[in-house]
Amino acid sequence: MPGEFNPNKKRELPFREALKVWVKVAIHSFGGPAGQIAVMHKILVEEKKWISENRFLHALNYCMLLPGPEAQQLATYIGWLLHKTKGGLVAGLLFILPGFISILVLSILYAAYRDVGIVDAIFFGIKPAVLAIVIGAVIKIGKRALKNEVMVLMAALAFVAIFFFEVDFPYIVLAAGLTGFIGGKFWEEKFHVIKGHGDGSAKEKEYLVDSHIQQVKPSFKNTLKTVLLYLSFWALPLVMVALWMGVDSIFFAEGVFFSKTAVVTFGGAYSVLAYIAQKAVEDYGWLRSGEMLDGLGMAETTPGPLIQVVQFVGFMGAYRFAGTMDPLLAGIFASLLVTWTTFVPCFLFIFTGAPYIEYLRGNKNLTTALSGITAAVVGVVLNLGVWFSIYTLFGKVHESRSFGLRWLIPEWETINIPSLIIGLIAAFVYFILKWDMLKTILISVLCGIVYYFVF
Template identity: 85%
Template structure:
């Protein structure tokens, strides 16, 4: 049994470190938190980490940011969750704001394009590594492996929506746990805590308390009020026929449908932003996605770029840069306030039910399915990173994604192999791997382009 307390000051330092290292999309970010919080700091055990992750996977919004908020809440309640969640967002917000200003005002993006060119192969290597790590933790037996494989096939070949995969996986885990418990009860609850788990702070000191309905209602009302407050103020100040109200309302809606992470909703946002609202020009969404991929923080932070460009173009009598900056704050607010709402209202119940076998077997099934979904993202990302042309066709209800082998991007492949070598063989950390890839991208871009 450990006897060391985790101080708020110590936790703050660690959340800053997590935020700085939060590259590589959700898979890479979750891997970073696992390495720091489970392996290095031993603040939370494997089982409890996966239990929290399962819940965050169920929610709309960025699961890695919500996982940080959840664990911060476990450590130091509401203030801990707020600090962990906000710090996770802050580096990406600042980075994308600066890049958006440069992009909109100067259009001198040569160095930015070079960085994007180098960083994508590195992110690919990191995502592949994260899939392997998460798979080793979650796929404990052949049943879990089969569920992950079926989830991959469903989303990659049949384009089944992520929420449906989660629902089926949860029901399968729930029913399977009652029939074949030893295969489905992969993630144990607090009733099965081992001696080894006594070495983790949260498992030793943070025990679930029966949630309060009264407190839950207060939390819901508070965060819904905070969520709606900017829109109410804008409507009262300048009305509803303006770019700020339109963006605030639109991204409030997308915040509750982003199941499956950023990629699940980016196509919808891009279509609306270009065709319906005129916030972006064709192709600019890819530039914004490149910014989000190459900066720390959640990929869904790309909505900040969309909001900035929309307000910059449709600022009316306001200074365009000022409008873009204000829109960046507004869009980030309406996107992430719901994340805190979901964690602070749901986490107490999820923790209280952690020992319930029906809940844990359902969540074990969901975790296995999520491995397949993340693998789908890795494969999709690899194809579109390494090939210039990709043909997509449908037959018998099956989607086929076939790259044109003649269009393989040799420089990206070489940079990817270098990134894989330093990451997997030399065991360099993510920041060093990304830095090496950025340098390679810049050298290639300005030497041969």
């Protein structure tokens, strides 16, 4: 099979057991990439001890470099480590499935019943809960990745660069990688944070996949097969749509557009959402002004990758330009097509690149570069948390620029007191009472419904 890798595990993990856990990971994958990565760490590293801390962070580093949803790609990577291609496909597909179903249902409700009050009440209650979960995840990931003052400084610089100077994420990744690579040659103890081979401790060896697993040189022949196979999968529906409906159809236009966006989503969904919104509203007319924020709310408050918002865009575009096809049927078909063209590249990137990343796992130059990137990504995720907090809690936010810096200035009189109160309740039950994410979201939804219909 293409992309295969024999991790030479010390003990076998029954595939059925792994399947149950991947289902659990999928239904708990709320809170955007930070929350989703935290869920996987808690279940796979802390509870199940299937993968060691070092191997988890090593895989995460690679996924952070790729375009597309890093949490979904991380699940695919770990599934591949445990059960080769079959494991990667199951882990990656299950991670997508709950979000796909949720957003499809919400898109249908939005298109046909958007004035129903209960829908607004649910969205109102969920957002503050997700905010609390994301903040908690940022703290957890930061504690794991920022091992010393140099890593903290790199995270801070990354935050300043993206939040105040609006530096594009790929440039931050490049700068962090170069800094880690060069810094590792002169100050190894500060930059060699994520050890490729672990520390040899008994604790490290407790894990099913630890840092002592034998490395196997990947096969170029298998790599070529993988690339050709998944490129064919990627292109197949577009070819079929072109032959069936023609290249002028709404479905072909959406398939081509989201195939392009799939390879430029470096830094997560937020990095490309502005571009998608502009094209979908101004150029194609798939969405009306303000609808992109509604779709983003759906993606932020349902399980699965945040980039799943493209499904809503595709649905609404096909719903409005269905031609002779039933609008709802057109929207459902577009949802399937857009999801396919968005996520097939993720499997291509993992099954092609992961064998080489595993083979180079003990390379000091690679691990110091990736350590620097991981620290920078903490700053980038913090930027998303701050951005989300401001726009969730305030009705109006102004952007201003001075001395070359971008400032987000909320109007304090527009603060949303009910959202703040629900957020504090969510933070209390999540951080103090230690409730899990689903219970936290449920109590927030109930608070939102009570406020919406009582007050």
